Amino acid sequence: QVQLVESGGGLVQPGGSLRLSCAASGRTFSSRTMGWFRQTPGQERQFVAGITWSGGNTRYADSVKGRFTISRDNAKNTVYLQMNSLKPEDTAVYYCAATRTIGGSYVSTDENEYSTWGQGTQVTVSS
Numbered sequence: 549q550v551q552l553v554e555s556g557g558g559l560v561q562p563g564g565s566l567r568l569s570c571a572a573s574g575r576t577f578s579s580r581t582m583g584w585f586r587q588t589p590g591q592e593r594q595f596v597a598g599i600t601w602s603g604g605n606t607r608y609a610d611s612v613k614g615r616f617t618i619s620r621d622n623a624k625n626t627v628y629l630q631m632n633s634l635k636p637e638d639t640a641v642y643y644c645a646a647t648r649t650i651g652g653s654y655v656s657t658d659e660n661e662y663s664t665w666g667q668g669t670q671v672t673v674s675s
Contacts, residue, residue, distance in 0.1 A: 551574060586642045586643070
C-alpha cells in the first residue's frame with residue numbers, strides 16, 4: 549500500500565515559482581504512474597501532470613504546458629512538480645496520486661485510474 553504526503557505549497561506572486569513534493573511510502577511506489585491534480589472550490593478535480601513509473605513518459609494539461617515540469621526520484625520515493633510563471637488561475641489545492649495498476653507506459657488523465665491520494669497542499673498565486 550502506498551501512502552502520499554504533499555508539501556511545498558504556499559503563497560506566491562504572479563510570475564513566481566514553487567516546487568511541490570510528494571513523498572511516498574510503500575514498496576511499490578517506483579512501479580506506479582504518478583499524477584498531480586488540482587481542485588478549486590466548487591470545481592471538479594483536474595489533471596495537471598503525470599509521469600510513468602520509469603519517468604520515460606510525461607503528460608501535461610494544456611493550461612500548464614511549458615510552465616510546469618513533473619519529475620520523480622524513485623530512490624527517494626518522491627515525485628515533484630516544478631511550477632514556473634505562476635498565474636492567479638493556478639490557485640488551487642494540489643494533490644498527488646498514484647495509479648492502482650503497476651507498470652505501464654501511458655499516463656492517464658482520468659482520476660478514477662488513481663487509487664491513492666495525498667491530503668493536498670494549497671497553492672495561492674496573488675499579489
